[in-house]
Amino acid sequence: MNLKMRLKDEWRLGLSEGRAKGRAESYAEGRAEGRDETMLSVIHTLQMQGQTQK
Template identity: 90%
Template sequence: MNLQMRLKDEWRLGLSEGRAKGRAEGRAEGRDETMLSVIHTLQMQGQTQKQIVETLALMQKSSLAAAQRYYEQVAQSDNRGEE
């Protein structure tokens, strides 16, 4: 295989990997926005932080500890947006 063909193949591979990474980041960002909306809705309904974390754990099929970390991460990123 000549150099030009090899460079073209490597460029295509890099482009493909970049797109896949972009899609994954977009999905994660969308999930965070959705969960933030869920958190706000549950807060407006008067649920406590404990109840919200339990709901997140059920929704994400995760442990309470993982849901608590996620809640704190999403809530912290939301607070940064308000500053």
């Protein structure tokens, strides 16, 4: 019985660690995508205003 309880506890711990890791990776990926979209928007706006690349 003790072994079953330990296995269940370890399973829960692994599940919670996996979820935390997944959330962290999703957050980082979302930030990177948001940063890219923002930079493209800024570039597009500057081009519309007649700014050169320099």
